[in-house]
Amino acid sequence: MGKRQIPDPPNLKKYGVPFYSVVWIPQHVIKSRHIEAADDSSDSDHNSVPPTEAEPEPEPATVAGNYLVFAGGGGAGRSGIPNALVIAHFDVASNSLSDQPVCKLGTDSELPYRMALHSKGDGLICAMETPKVCRWFDWDQNKSSEIHKLSLKLSEKVLTQLEDVGQQLALAFNNDGSALAAGGEDGNIRVFKWPSMEVILNESNAHSSVKDLHFSSDGKLLVSLVSGGPCRVWDVSSSIVLASLSNENRETFSSCRFSQTHDKTQVLYIAAMTDKGGSILTWNTQTWERMGSKYIIRDAISALNVSADGKFLACGTPSGDIVIVNSTNMQIQTTIKKAHLGIVTALAFSPDSRALASVSMDSSARVTIIEEKKTNGTCIFHSLLSGGLSLWIAVLIILLAVAAYFQKQGIEK
Numbered sequence: 001m002g003k004r005q006i007p008d009p010p011n012l013k014k015y016g017v018p019f020y021s022v023v024w025i026p027q028h029v030i031k032s033r034h035i036e037a038a039d040d041s042s043d044s045d046h047n048s049v050p051p052t053e054a055e056p057e058p059e060p061a062t063v064a065g066n067y068l069v070f071a072g073g074g075g076a077g078r079s080g081i082p083n084a085l086v087i088a089h090f091d092v093a094s095n096s097l098s099d100q101p102v103c104k105l106g107t108d109s110e111l112p113y114r115m116a117l118h119s120k121g122d123g124l125i126c127a128m129e130t131p132k133v134c135r136w137f138d139w140d141q142n143k144s145s146e147i148h149k150l151s152l153k154l155s156e157k158v159l160t161q162l163e164d165v166g167q168q169l170a171l172a173f174n175n176d177g178s179a180l181a182a183g184g185e186d187g188n189i190r191v192f193k194w195p196s197m198e199v200i201l202n203e204s205n206a207h208s209s210v211k212d213l214h215f216s217s218d219g220k221l222l223v224s225l226v227s228g229g230p231c232r233v234w235d236v237s238s239s240i241v242l243a244s245l246s247n248e249n250r251e252t253f254s255s256c257r258f259s260q261t262h263d264k265t266q267v268l269y270i271a272a273m274t275d276k277g278g279s280i281l282t283w284n285t286q287t288w289e290r291m292g293s294k295y296i297i298r299d300a301i302s303a304l305n306v307s308a309d310g311k312f313l314a315c316g317t318p319s320g321d322i323v324i325v326n327s328t329n330m331q332i333q334t335t336i337k338k339a340h341l342g343i344v345t346a347l348a349f350s351p352d353s354r355a356l357a358s359v360s361m362d363s364s365a366r367v368t369i370i371e372e373k374k375t376n377g378t379c380i381f382h383s384l385l386s387g388g389l390s391l392w393i394a395v396l397i398i399l400l401a402v403a404a405y406f407q408k409q410g411i412e413k
Contacts, residue, residue: 010096012339012366015086015104019072019359021115021126022348025087029121029139030067030150066090066350067102067150068357069124070365071112076130083107085115085126085137085152090355090367097367103151110135114168118194119177123155127168127182134162134171134182161190161197170212174219179236181222183210189224191236201239206232216258216266216285223268225256231270233288243288249274251281255304258285262310262328267291269313271301280304280313280325294330297323303344307353312370314356316344322358324370333373340364 008014067089074081087103090096112126112135123138140153162168162182170183179200181191187208191201207226214223221242222234229247234240247253251272260266268283277298282291296315303316312333313325320340324333342362349356356368 010094011090011368012364013088013097013099014363015070015088015101015365016363017070017072017082017084017086018074018361018363019070019086019365020113020345020361021071022346022357022359022365023069023115023117023124024348024350024357025067025069025117025150026121026351030065066092066355068348068365068367069115069117069152070359071115071126072345072359072361073107073111075111076109083109083111085112086365087150087152088365090357092355092369095367095369097365102149105137105152105154107135107154114171116171116173116180119173119175122177124152125159125171125180127162127171129167132165132167134159134168159197161192161199165190170210170224172213172215172222174215175217176219179215179219181213181215183207183213183224185209187226189213189222189234191222201234201236203234203239211253212255214257217260221258221285223256223258225253225270227252227254229253231256233268233285245270245283245288245290247272251279252300254301257304257306257313259306259313259327260310269304269306271304271315273300278315278317280315280330282330292330294325296325296332297321297335303347303358305347305349305356307349308351309353311353312349312356314347314349314358316340316347316358318343320344320360320362322347322356322366322368324356324368326373334368334370336368339366339368 067087070086073083085105086101088101089098111129113129114127115124117124125134125136127134136155136157137152138155140151167185168182169185172181178194179191180194183189187206189203189206193200206224209226210224211227212225222236225231231245231253232241233243235242251274253270253272255271257269266285268285270281272279272281276295278296278301280294280296284291299317299319301315302318305314311327313327315323320338320342322336322339326333340360340362342360344358344360346359354370358366
């Protein structure tokens with residue numbers, strides 16, 4: 001008899017679309033849409049249901065919770081694999097993704113390859129692979145007397161400045177949503193004011209081909225990366241290159257992210273393939289000197305992201321593994337072998353940094369809850385010291401514990 005197939009865990013679902021991007025929908029967007037639905041429900045018997053471009057799926061009515069958007073597809077060919085934006089619900093209590101999408105918006109022959117959510121949740125932008133244009137999508141609502149679902153629709157807003165400019169391989173908004181960066185397959189980097197789309201930076205010879213982009217937390221810096229290196233850091237306002245970070249040890253760069261350490265120091269992380277394997281390189285953002293290199297996994301790193309609070313980094317691999325790293329000591333927090341059957345194409349931490357979403361070309365989406373590591377007495381004591389506890393108080397605690405021990409021994413005698 002053959003081996004019995006082990007069912008997928010509830011936090012792993014397949015939605016029939018090879019995924020390339022993932023974002024979490026902000027809570028205020030979900031709550032505001034839920035309120036709208038509640039306000040409109042009393043009029044549902046008197047108003048006809050407006051048509052929506054999204055295809056509703058048989059999932060229960062939504063309530064405020066955790067929702068994600070996944071993007072991908074099979075491309076422009078006749079493979080039968082759809083191109084779509086998919087919204088799914090994640091329930092923390094049961095650690096499970098919805099069996100069916102809350103919404104599935106088909107994009108016909110256009111493959112949404114890269115995606116960026118506006119920092120304030122006003123909508124999202126997708127870089128289409130075919131045709132090579134960028135589309136803006138707005139939130140929508142599918143309303144009836146019984147069901148109120150968060151949905152998406154193609155916006156009437158046309159991003160003229162990102163038409164006829166070739167395939168965009170990287171998209172990013174800054175933290176306050178006032179600027180949008182786009183990196184092209186042709187090596188061109190563009191930064192626009194949002195939503196006016198006024199050009200701030202336009203560099204046609206930035207790289208041979210842009211692979212990744214990311215803004216610093218204050219929005220003043222932009223890091224851009226080409227596969228293999230180098231990695232450049234731009235002053236956004238002046239369009240000047242502040243630093244060019246080379247792969248001096250012949251590493252192959254793959255992803256880049258700004259972040260902050262526990263003491264609020266800004267650092268730059270770059271995922272790279274070194275002679276040891278997949279590693280994370282760290283740079284000082286004041287001197288632009290390399291601070292260290294941490295080996296993570298033997299495989300290459302196909303996806304990288306950093307939590308909003310800066311405490312965790314996440315790496316995905318071509319083999320489908322996921323590794324979560326504690327940024328404080330750069331030690332591995334969690335490793336999930338074969339989290340996906342195919343290459344991990346994108347990672348996204350939840351806004352509260354308590355969960356990690358991952359997607360793959362095998363059409364699967366997964367959410368991993370980040371568990372706090374249990375600490376023993378020694379670790380607790382060390383953390384108290386590092387948190388600023390006076391050495392004298394620590395000594396006093398130890399002396400009191402010793403005195404209590406001897407007192408107990410005397411009573412027993």
